[in-house]
Amino acid sequence: MSILFLQFILEIMFLILVFLHISKKSSEVVWAYMFQSLALGIILFNSYLDSGSILLLVVVLLVLAIKVILAPLFFNRLIKKNALAFSVSTYINTPLTLIIISSLTFIAYSHKFFPLTNIIPGNHMLLALSLAVMFLSLFLIINRKGALSQIIGVLSFENSLIAFVVFAGLEQSAWLQIGILFDIFVWIIISTVFTNMIYEQFGSLNVTVMNKLKD
C-alpha cells in the first residue's frame, strides 16, 4: 500500500477521534471506536503484506476479532443493560474542546517533537499524526465525564500507540503483540464489569458522582 493510503487511514483514525470528542450518543462512541480499530487493522494488514509473516496475519485477525467485534459487543450490551443512550457531557464546551484539539495537534507537529516524529524520516508525517492521535486520546479521557467514553479513550490511546510503533519501526515480535492483545481483551472484560458496578452503585456512569469516595 502506498504511504498516501496509509496516511489516509491514519487521518480517518484522527477524524474519528475528533468525532469522539463531540459525539453525545453512547452508541455512536462505540461505532466510532469500532471503525478506528478497523483502520488500525488495515495498517497492521499492510505490515503483514510487507513482511509476509503468517503470525502477523494472526495478529491482524485477533485485532479484528477483539477490537472490532468483541469489544463493541461488550459495550453495546453495557449500553442496553443500563439504558445509556446518551453519553454524559464533557468538562469543557465544544468550541474550547476544538481549540485544545487544534493546539495539541500543533504541538505534535511542532519542531520540539521532531526527534520523536523523525525516527524514520520517510514516515515523519505519519508519526506526527499518530502522536497527535495519542494526545487527543489522552485529552478525551480527561475531558469526558462518562466512564464509557473514558474506556474508549484508553482503547483509542492504545490504538494510536500501536500505529505509532508500526510507523516508527519499533514493532516487537508477533508473540508479544498477541500477548498484549490478550491483555487488552481481559482489560475490556474487567473494565466493563467495573463500569457495570459503578452504574449499580451510583446510578450513573458520570465519574464526578464518585467524588464521595474521596478520603
Place this chain on the structure above:
Amino acid sequence: MIETITSPIGFSSLLVFFAVGAIGSLLLQKDDKLANIWNNFFAILGSLSGIIFSVLVIITGHNLAFNFGSSSFSLLSFSFNIDMLSAFFIFAISLIALFCSVFGIGYIKHFYKKYNIGVLGFFYNLLIGSMILVVTASNGIFFLIAWEIMSVSSYFLVVYDSDERKNIKAGFLYLVMTYIGTSFIVFSFLLIYKYTNSFDFSVIKSNMALIPSSVKNIIFIFGIIGFGTKTGIIPFHIWLPAAHPAAPSHVSALMSGVMIKTGIYMLLRMALDILQPIPVWWGMVIIIIGSVSALLGVLYALTEHDIKKLLAYHSIENIGIILLGLGSAMVFFSLNMVPLALLSLIASLFHTLNHAVFKSLLFLSAGSVINEVHTKNMEEYGGLIKYMPQTAMFFLIGSMAISALPPFNGFFSEWLTFQSLFQGIAQLQSYSQMVFMLAAGSLAFTGGLALACFVKAFGAIFLARPRSEEVTQAKESDTFMRIGMGALALLSILFGLLSGYITILLEKVGRGFSIFNNSSSSVFISSHQVFNINNGFSSVAPFAIFIGIILTILLVIWIIKYNVNKNQKITISKTWDCGTALSPRMEITATGFTRSIILIFRGILKPSIQHDVEYHDAESRYLPKSRAVTLGVENVYNYYFYQPINKIINGLSLRIKNIQTGNINIYISYIFIALIISLFLIL
C-alpha cells in the same frame, strides 16, 4: 586445601550453609524443636566456614575478586571483591553469629508453641548471609540489594515477638529510619554514577578524578547520613534504643554486635578506599560526630532502666569511639601522616571487633536474665547473682570489658584510640589540635561514665536483695546459652591478652588499603608482647597488666582476710535496722544511683520529676494513700530535631493533599501534563 577454601567455591559454600539453614527451617516449621536445631546448626556451620575462610584470607593475604553468573540487566552485576577489610568484617560477623547461634539453641526454646520457629530461623540465617554479602559486594546495585535484604530480614526479626504492641511500633520506626538512610545511600550512588558511569566500586575508584570536589562533599555528607543511620550515630540513632529491646536477645546481640557495623564498613570503604583523596575536614567531621555520639550515648544509657535499652545506648557510645579512630585516620592521611593514620585505623578496627564481642556477650547475658525474670526493667531485678551465678560472671566480664578495664579487650582498643588522639594533640596545629583535644576529653568522660553506668547495671541486676517475686524463681540458664556467653567472655579476656598479635593482624588488614601499602608502622610489639607507640611515645604490656591485676587481687584478698580474721571474735547477729524489717525498698535503686550524675548533666539531659499522690479521701488531702515519683529525661533530639522536621513534613503534606480531588479526570490530567513536560525536557 587452603587455595580451595579461599576460592570463590569456598566463599559460596559458606553462603550455601545459610541458604540451607534459612529454607530448611521454613520447611520444618511445623516441628519447633527440629526447626530450631536445623536453623542454628546451619548458622553455626556457615559461621565456622566464615571464620576459617576470613582468617585464611587475612593470613595468606589472598584477595578475591569474582562474578557470579551474568545479569541481563547491565547495571547489575553479582560481583564480589574480598580484600583484607571484607575478610575482617566476615570474621567479625561469623564470630558473633557463631556464638549467638549456639546461644540461640537454648534461648529459642521459650518461643516454642508461641511463635513460628521456622520463620525466625529463616530470617536469622538470611540476616547473617546478607551481612556477609554487604561486606563483599563490589557493585553498587548489588550492594543495595544485599543491604535491603539485611534491613528487611532484621525488621522481621525485630517484630518477631508480635504480641507486644510496642515491638510493632519499634519495627515501624526501624523501617522508616532504614528507608530514610537507604534513600540517602541511593542518592549518593546515583551521584557517583552520574560522573563515573559505573556502579562498580573498582571502576568508581579509578575514575574518582572525574567527580568534582563539591559533588564529592555531597556524596560524603549523604554517605554519613545514610550509613550513619544504620550505624546509629546521633541524631539518627532513634531506631536503635527501640529496635534492640524488641528483637529476640540473640538477634539483638547480632544486630548490635555486627549489623550496625556494616555502616562502619561502608564508611571505611568510602573514606579510605573509594573516595580518596579526601579533604581534612571530612575527618574532623567524623571525629566531632564520634565525640558527640560517644558522650551522649553513654549519658542516655545512664538514664535508662530498661536493660536492653541501656545496652543499645552503649552501642551508640561505642560507635562514637570507633568513629574517633576512623576520623583520626582520615585526618592523618589527609595531612600525609600515613603511619599515624594506620595506627588510628588499627584502633578503629580493633574497637569494632572488641565491641562486637563484649556487646554480644552483654546482650546475651541480658537475654538470659530477661528469660528468667520476664521483665526488662532493672528496678525489678536485684540479687540475681545468687540464682544465676554464671550469667552474673559473664555479665561482669562484659561490663568490665565495655568499661575499658584492663586486662579486658575494651581497654586495649580504647587505649589505642587514646594514643592516636594524643598523637594528634602532640603533632597537629591550631584548630585540628583543638578538635583532637576535645575528642580525647570526650573519650575520657565517656570511659568514666560507662564505668559508672555498668556499676549501676551490675549492682541493680545482680547484687543486693531481690526486688520482685520473679527473681526468687530464677534459675541458671540453659547449657547452650551458657556456652554461648562463656565463649564470648573468654574471647573478651583472650582478645585483651593477645591484643599484640591481633594488632599485627589488624595492621595487615589496614595495609590492604592501597593508601597504606608502603606505610611504615607506628605500632611495635616487643617479644614480651609490649605495645610501643611511635618509638616510645607510650607503651602498654597486656600480660604484665594481667599478672599485676591477679597478684593485686590475691594480695588484697589475703590482706582483708588476714585483717578480718586476726584475733577477732566473730559475732553473727541481725543488722540494726531502725526497728523495721529489712526490705529491698532500703536498697539504692538504679535511678537513685545515677541521679547525681544526671543532675550534673541536667543541661543536656533535661531531667524531669513528676509526683503522683493518691489520697484516701478525694475531698480531703490530709491522708495520702500512695505516692509515685516518676523521673524522666527529655528527648532533646526528638524535641529539637525530629519534631520540627515532622511539623514541616506534615504542613507540606496537608498542602499537597489538596491536589487529591477524588476526580479521575484530574489525575489523568496530571499524568498528561507530566508527559508533555517530560517530552519537552527530554527532546
